[in-house]
Amino acid sequence: MASLEQKIRLLTGATSFTTHSDDELGVASIALSDGPIGIRGIAEPAPVAVQLPNPSAVAAAWDPGLAARLGTLLGTEARRLGIDVVLAPVVNLQRTPVGGRHFESFSEDPVLTTETMVAFVRAVQAEGVAVCVKHFVGNESETERTEYIAQIPEQALREAYLAPFEAAVKRAQVWSIMAAYNRVDAGGELAHATEHGFLLNGVLKGEWGFDGVVVSDWLATQTTAPAALGGLDLVMPGPGGPWEQHLVDAVRDGFVPEVVIDDKVERLRRLADRVAGEPVEPVELIDPADVSEDAVEQPVVTRAQAAAEPNPDGVRALLREAVARASVVLRNDGDLLPLDTAGITRIALIGPNAVDPFVQGGGSAFVTAEYLVSPEQGLREAFPDAELTMHRGASARRFARLIDPARVTTSAGEAGYELALTDADGAAVGDPVVVPAEEGWNRGIADGATEAFVTARIRLDGPGEHRVEVGLSGRHRAWFDGELVSESDAFADQNVILDSSANHPEGPSRTFLVDASSLAEGTERVVEIRVECQVVDAAAYGRFVRFELRHEVAEPGDDPDTQLDEAVAAAREADVAIVVIGTNEEVESEGWDRRSLALPGRQDELVTRVADANPNTVVVVNAGAPVILPWLDDVAAVLWWWLPGQEAGHGLADALTGVTEPSGRLPWTLPATEADVPVPNAIPVDGVVAYTEGVHIGYRGWQRLGRTPARAFGFGLGYGAWRLGEPIAAEEWTADDTLPVSIALVNESERDARGVVQFYLSGPLDPDGAWDRPARWLVAYASAEVRAGRIAAVSVRIPRRAFEVWDVSTGGWTLPGGEYTIRAALDARDAGQTVTVTL
Numbered sequence: 139m140a141s142l143e144q145k146i147r148l149l150t151g152a153t154s155f156t157t158h159s160d161d162e163l164g165v166a167s168i169a170l171s172d173g174p175i176g177i178r179g180i181a182e183p184a185p186v187a188v189q190l191p192n193p194s195a196v197a198a199a200w201d202p203g204l205a206a207r208l209g210t211l212l213g214t215e216a217r218r219l220g221i222d223v224v225l226a227p228v229v230n231l232q233r234t235p236v237g238g239r240h241f242e243s244f245s246e247d248p249v250l251t252t253e254t255m256v257a258f259v260r261a262v263q264a265e266g267v268a269v270c271v272k273h274f275v276g277n278e279s280e281t282e283r284t285e286y287i288a289q290i291p292e293q294a295l296r297e298a299y300l301a302p303f304e305a306a307v308k309r310a311q312v313w314s315i316m317a318a319y320n321r322v323d324a325g326g327e328l329a330h331a332t333e334h335g336f337l338l339n340g341v342l343k344g345e346w347g348f349d350g351v352v353v354s355d356w357l358a359t360q361t362t363a364p365a366a367l368g369g370l371d372l373v374m375p376g377p378g379g380p381w382e383q384h385l386v387d388a389v390r391d392g393f394v395p396e397v398v399i400d401d402k403v404e405r406l407r408r409l410a411d412r413v414a415g416e417p418v419e420p421v422e423l424i425d426p427a428d429v430s431e432d433a434v435e436q437p438v439v440t441r442a443q444a445a446a447e448p449n450p451d452g453v454r455a456l457l458r459e460a461v462a463r464a465s466v467v468l469r470n471d472g473d474l475l476p477l478d479t480a481g482i483t484r485i486a487l488i489g490p491n492a493v494d495p496f497v498q499g500g501g502s503a504f505v506t507a508e509y510l511v512s513p514e515q516g517l518r519e520a521f522p523d524a525e526l527t528m529h530r531g532a533s534a535r536r537f538a539r540l541i542d543p544a545r546v547t548t549s550a551g552e553a554g555y556e557l558a559l560t561d562a563d564g565a566a567v568g569d570p571v572v573v574p575a576e577e578g579w580n581r582g583i584a585d586g587a588t589e590a591f592v593t594a595r596i597r598l599d600g601p602g603e604h605r606v607e608v609g610l611s612g613r614h615r616a617w618f619d620g621e622l623v624s625e626s627d628a629f630a631d632q633n634v635i636l637d638s639s640a641n642h643p644e645g646p647s648r649t650f651l652v653d654a655s656s657l658a659e660g661t662e663r664v665v666e667i668r669v670e671c672q673v674v675d676a677a678a679y680g681r682f683v684r685f686e687l688r689h690e691v692a693e694p695g696d697d698p699d700t701q702l703d704e705a706v707a708a709a710r711e712a713d714v715a716i717v718v719i720g721t722n723e724e725v726e727s728e729g730w731d732r733r734s735l736a737l738p739g740r741q742d743e744l745v746t747r748v749a750d751a752n753p754n755t756v757v758v759v760n761a762g763a764p765v766i767l768p769w770l771d772d773v774a775a776v777l778w779w780w781l782p783g784q785e786a787g788h789g790l791a792d793a794l795t796g797v798t799e800p801s802g803r804l805p806w807t808l809p810a811t812e813a814d815v816p817v818p819n820a821i822p823v824d825g826v827v828a829y830t831e832g833v834h835i836g837y838r839g840w841q842r843l844g845r846t847p848a849r850a851f852g853f854g855l856g857y858g859a860w861r862l863g864e865p866i867a868a869e870e871w872t873a874d875d876t877l878p879v880s881i882a883l884v885n886e887s888e889r890d891a892r893g894v895v896q897f898y899l900s901g902p903l904d905p906d907g908a909w910d911r912p913a914r915w916l917v918a919y920a921s922a923e924v925r926a927g928r929i930a931a932v933s934v935r936i937p938r939r940a941f942e943v944w945d946v947s948t949g950g951w952t953l954p955g956g957e958y959t960i961r962a963a964l965d966a967r968d969a970g971q972t973v974t975v976t977l
């Protein structure tokens with residue numbers, strides 16, 4: 139018989155991203171890797187993997203069929219890379235636009251989130267790969283994310299924040315769920331999400347019947363018995379943490395019954411069995427062009443049908459299609475879009491994100507792609523005969539970029555920097571090593587070493603203003619040319635990983651002016667860098683020295699004003715100016731929330747001046763989460779391009795030229811000004827993030843406050859023109875408790891296009907105020923390709939649950955009787971067409 143130790147050993151990770159196996163217990167080891175935009179892998183360096191557009195982009199297609207095809211791709215990628223569990227998708231809702239992981243969530247709306255998630259999860263799991271839907275629950279923001287208390291009123295918790303998780307269990311039969319970092323005040327219990335008995339044992343496993351594994355977020359488990367008793371099954375990462383021998387002791391001392399342990403082992407065995415199977419050859423998807431609309435409702439290729447011969451064109455075509463279809467046309471004055479490929483001979487491609495596109499958000503979801511198709515490449519292919527010039531126009535970054543390694547040597551003249559380690563007493567640990575200059579993460583540092591000593595020589599050849607920066611994590615002193623330029627006593631531990639600051643380390647920055655006359659021929663200016671810093675011990679994230687060398691040079695005549703002037707001049711000469719602006723990895727990342735919704739740097743000025751110079755200006759917004767676009771209605775065309783992943787440039791060119799219609803609709807509300815935002819931040823007050831808006835999340839909050847956004851939830855022009863007929867609602871519920879509603883969708887344009895019909899409900903309020911209701915809420919949607927001038931019949935089934943409220947007084951769902959208005963609309967503010975039903 140298996141011992142207690144043997145069983146409990148299985149319940150903490152073996153490594154950062156794998157679990158233990160036990161032959162006697164019949165439990166295989168499993169490998170877990172981050173998603174959601176690709177498979178990050180479990181080792182350093184990360185494997186090359188397919189890189190999808192960000193999840194909000196997937197939701198913006200309003201098409202579960204597309205989400206399913208992307209899910210199939212992710213599942214086959216996981217199998218190819220030997221991954222059993224993909225730590226995705228994120229189904230936390232976009233409660234505030236400043237939320238750091240906004241880009242990683244699907245939507246501000248529970249129904250759009252749920253429908254996208256269900257399709258995606260089913261498709262991944264059909265490949266024999268588990269998903270781990272996260273983060274259960276209340277992780278809508280990042281500030282103090284490991285400690286804050288999410289105080290979510292019960293009705294909002296049930297109707298909005300738990301709803302996607304409930305569907306993940308009941309409709310998608312999800313195999314694992316990740317418990318969040320934060321604490322939750324719910325069900326009369328205030329506890330960390332990893333030990334919340336009411337939520338984990340009560341709601342998730344009890345009410346909903348979840349039979350999978352509850353995995354802790356990384357380093358989120360704080361306790362032994364409370365977490366074990368609360369319903370957590372697996373502590374990640376490992377080894378170490380609060381279980382292992384501590385949990386053995388807790389069982390022996392009678393604090394945790396052994397049956398509780400047995401149940402966890404059983405769940406782990408079930409998960410390992412579910413994902414058992416050999417890695418497969420890369421499976422390629424059928425070229426989307428060959429797939430009819432009916433067929434895309436289901437994963438196109440399943441593991442059983444896996445083709446032996448890879449077909450990378452199928453993957454590329456799918457990613458390219460996804461980028462184009464997810465893009466949202468926010469404005470199209472005078473039908474500037476789609477661009478006329480024949481009539482355009484000169485293109486000015488402008489903007490910081492044209493030069494450096496931001497294709498994936500920061501944090502644990504980071505994926506190493508094989509290639510990136512830049513906007514320039516995409517546009518050159520689409521306009522082979524046009525003259526295309528490129529201009530940064532403005533800078534959007536705070537930090538300089540990674541240094542060109544050719545500039546860096548040791549004092550002995552070897553390429554790279556020198557790193558030496560000592561213990562706390564100053565005794566050397568190992569020999570000094572020379573590290574390639576582009577390597578900013580020195581991982582796997584020996585246990586005894588606590589101090590690091592780094593030296594490097596930076597060559598500043600060529601005249602100009604050279605900015606030299608060093609990025610560091612933790613306690614340090616740094617000298618440039620013998621002068622102390624930075625000093626800190628702030629000791630770093632695993633929190634620099636959890637708050638993502640180690641990804642963008644701060645540090646000293648100095649500018650050195652090198653002028654041509656001071657450089658005799660063949661000579662160069664050299665800056666000597668010396669740093670003493672700590673070794674960071676980040677628990678199960680490992681031991682490392684963070685030392686990043688960054689450099690940028692502004693050559694004479696290359697100052698910001700000149701860059702702007704040049705871009706404007708180029709725009710004036712061109713047939714069309716395409717301005718790609720947006721955020722970047724310094725702005726949108728896991729680990730912190732944004733402080734401002736403004737575009738960084740002088741990008742607003744750039745857009746305004748370019749649009750003044752050329753009426754044919756198309757602005758492409760390269761961002762995941764909302765940014766304020768003060769000029770939105772003053773430029774001819776605006777396209778929201780998301781964080782598009784590796785097929786960025788192809789998808790962009792297809793969308794701009796209309797090869798593929800950018801038929802995306804906003805999955806969130808775009809504010810006109812920051813002052814209007816109903817939930818402008820999520821900064822905990824005395825440790826509490828109070829969800830005081832209740833059920834009025836997203837567009838519902840805007841409606842309640844009577845505020846007008848720049849563009850409503852659900853908005854997107856595409857290239858069609860739509861008219862809705864009269865909706866017809868069935869008189870009876872179906873056997874599976876849904877109410878069918880159908881409507882005619884008329885494409886009044888001269889192009890074939892994809893229309894999205896959204897169904898919003900309004901219903902009676904409780905006279906006693908026992909429960910609250912939004913002014914209107916999304917209950918169903920459907921999208922359809924409709925030929926030019928033709929009509930499509932669109933039908934949806936509205937589930938009974940969409941009419942119900944969570945009644946706090948009874949602790950259950952109830953269907954308030956009375957008159958309901960079903961509004962078929964093109965966005966959340968659209969008056970649309972209505973039909974009423976009386977229940």
Ligand code: BGC
Pocket residue numbers: 172225272355356502636
């Ligand atoms: C994130 C999770 C992620 C995990 C593993 C955590 O910091 O919150 O979303 O899956 O790290 O990388």
